[in-house]
Amino acid sequence: MRQSKLFTKTSKTLPKDEVSVNSQLLLKSGFIDKEIAGVYSFLPMGYRVLDKIINIIREEMNAIDGQEIMLTALQSPQTWEPTDRWDDSKMDVWFKTELKNGSKLGLAPTHEEPLTKLMKKFITSYKDLPVYAYQFQTKFRNETRAKSGILRTREFIMKDLYSFCRNQQELDEYYEKAKAAYVRIFERLGLGDITYVTYASGGTFSKFSHEFQTLCEYGEDLIYINEEKKIAINREIFEDEILSEFGLTKADFVEKKAIEVGNIFKLGTKFSDGLGLQYVDENGERKNVIMGSYGIGPGRVMGTIVETHNDKNGIIWPKEVAPYQVHIVSLGKDEVVMQESEKLYNQLNQAGYEVLWDDRTNLGPGAKFADSDLIGCPIRITVSGKNIEKSQYEVKRRIGGDAEFIPQNDIEAFLDNELK
């Protein structure tokens, strides 16, 4: 991408009341735009990051036999009344509206009911199970208070996978596979070191659910971690009685703030019972399907990455999710510099790298370096007259350290080593 063609611009200033690091950096760099409180648009660079996060999640969901679908955001009360979740006192985040003819509609805050209802059309026998379906879909939640940039919003994309199993054992096995998939996802997203599988309350059908909590001072959750056993416990179940099951006491844990980036939950028969999703087993008996749900919010993940990967100059994207892997910065407007830059740009594109080229000729070096740091691509290559004379490229990692000078012929080998 030629930066001169990018319609977004970086900004030097921000509203003084915009406090969260993720909103500051993402707004300043032109990755996102705020429409209203808790409602954000993703602009070209931000959407590239979001898309990369989504694709990593998609690959891991496919790897555990997830079948991707796309359910509807518009929902009818009939779908939700059987489980009593159309009632605003039971589900208090509904956005509700109506058709011209007066029929009530709601914007889906989650999708257990519609998918369970859908599955009634396809699941009748034990031979139809298990089934795992997931989607990346916009959820609408009328939060009383949106806050923290893109960490708590009223409209957001969620990956939600739902499992449909014959029995508890099948669910338990799949649940463990999903948990392992989630661990891989957060590793690939660059959050592995600071993300903890956290025990949380489980509801009617299992003792625990699991949250994926990323350590962050700006997080709104409190968790308790034991590094030795790699165990983390959510605040709501941090009690002596529960800790004793792990052979631990409160003194063995350290309190940390964290952001909940994922959540997996055994639903049991709560929804299949409510909506009548049953199958006939080998003996001809009708049984409720056993369900589970598995959620991640890609937008919140993006905000969490920014909160945990930045310095005073801007964002430091992990290589897996950076909008571009390489940022070529051309200094000056010499014909030679521009020609050499374009040659490198074409070469790296052909080699399969994602390249942002700052080809703008109306800015000084300071402005370009500041923009480059703010945008936060992993590798910056500076092309200037003095480097061209020496047939070398000047390469700097966004994560830090001094610039290195790489002979022009070795640049692809260098990048292979850094990025592959």
Added chain:
RNA sequence: CGGGGCGUGGCGCAGUUGGUAGCGCACCUGGUUUGGGACCAGGGGGCCGCUGGUUCGAGUCCAGCCGCCCCGACCA
């Protein structure tokens, strides 16, 4: 939903006792400049959040409403 702060060109802000609405950034034109947010000269751009009130006259005073941020409560 309770408390606090704030709404003025695209963005960030100033605006005194009520009296022609300003500055910086960005933008346009011309010129100089180019290794960490350059400079000079000229130029364009405003329902001052909305509605009503007081007044000869309101960005400024009063009332109501709307919106934004933060803290708290809430967050299958």
